[in-house]
Amino acid sequence: MTATAIDAEPIVSVRGLSKRFGDVTALDDISFTIEPDKIYGLLGRNGAGKTTLMQILTGQDTQTSGDITVLGGTPFENARVLRNICFIKESQTYVDDLRVKHVLTAAGHLMPGWDREFADRLLDDFQLPLCRKVKKLSRGMKSTLGVIIGLAARAPLTLFDEPYLGLDAVARHLFYDRLLADYAEHPRTIVLSTHLIDEVSNLLEHVIVVDRGRIVVDDGADALRSRAVVATGPAEAVDAFAAGARVLHRESLGSHARATVERTATEPEHARLRAAGIELEPVSLQDLVIATTTGAREITA
Template sequence: MLEIKYLNKSYGDTKVLTDLSLELEENKVYGLLGRNGVGKTTLLSIIANQISKSSGEVKLYGEEVFENPKALENICMVREKGIGVEDIKVKKIFNMAKILYKDWDEDYKNFLIKEFNFNTNKKYNKLSRGNQTIVGLILGLASRSKLTIFDEPSLGLDAAHRYKFYNLLLKDIENYPRTIIISTHLIDEVTNLFEEVIILKDESVYIKDEVNNLIEKAYFLNGKEENIAPIIEGKRVIHKEEFGTSVIVGLFHRLTGEEKQRLKDNNIDISPMPLQKLFVYLTENSHVKEAL
């Protein structure tokens, strides 16, 4: 569906993205993760043709996105920093969206307005940050665009509204499948939404994998170091904490059933590592140990 080849983006002498290549499939939900300043919003903005690339290819259904109205009518990006039209009423923003997005669902937009108990007669720039976010969420959901991008969709929202959005999105993509990209720092809240995760690091794609594959090889091991070390020798250790005579080891390596049993026989507790912690440890600047 979406194919990116050797994408580069620089601002003056500052490189943001370097030779980034990526392919996304139809009707999947992707999580785009990365530390602040790594280029997540830049990448999403290039995909949505909101900023230009320095070089490379970005194609949707085989057609270059750049200045291509046919491709762009299938893309909706909800940005974290507003929607570009500030001093007009929200209902006018929705009327503009109805013209812009070819798959726009007016009935669903009206349903969402009621669901969020939203007053569309207010001007966008007079809304609170949370209510501005809700406008963006309604735009993204009601656009029903084949590629819908949410860049930090939880800014300013309380927990109740965040989970309302997650539930609405889950229900909607079940009835109207499409490709979703969500960039967020609240990773644990949305892990169950993601089918695949893309992690950006060092100006490019560091990891792209299914969530289940990542979780199945990410563990915390808790016990005596002398009992843990021989069993995980040569495996990738991404975190270590010492507590007296015990250690907690973060391991990023698939364990066999036999290895798990040996750990248990040596009184080592094994627990799954949450996706958010896995992301933090993988993207830390400190040296990642390959073994204890």
């Protein structure tokens, strides 16, 4: 099955999903869908439940309760579904004695959409030594191997769980670049879980934020960004602009203020605000995620 074969149907459908580990509730009655051919960001603080969710989506664990459908079936022990999923985790383990080329050959056998030529190009781009044993790779090189497999597998559903451990900034940007370029040519569903929100914010089309086992944001990235603005100017004018709206953050700068406010402004309003000395800037995705997961009014502007 390919991503196009299931067209408008959601790739993932989750209803009332909960996962408990003893007295820890890692996921608490969550429901959402994942549409085909989009790049999703799965974001949230440490321990929010992201990895647990991805483990269940990819059949590596089972839920305590609730329903889950991935690519038209339940993922657990479902070979047809699992063949079409590629899950790359930060803590990915490989058989240490194998060389890079053996790992890539094995991935090619397992993944129906595997593109060997693309994998070779990525090896070249990331300068990963083909003949080196996996156990001799540096931490960053091991992450690179995961990233190459995740991209070259071209799975209809690809999940990256913080795949960057040890990757330097150049390698991370190379990953973002190759991901976007290949996604444009071969659209598929990609779920990216990361704490480097600013770095990936331009890649994401849809954002799901998990907080303490619950979904607190499930929205298009553009819609999310247009939810709030940062207003800077004379304190009185800024406060008048913010009146009646939720203020995510406010700081005083002498007689001036800078506030992140959950509201939008129309074009004519923009002109009036400029005349009153107020500058409006778009809010960053990272600030919004911090605001929604801390529940605090203090966020870094």
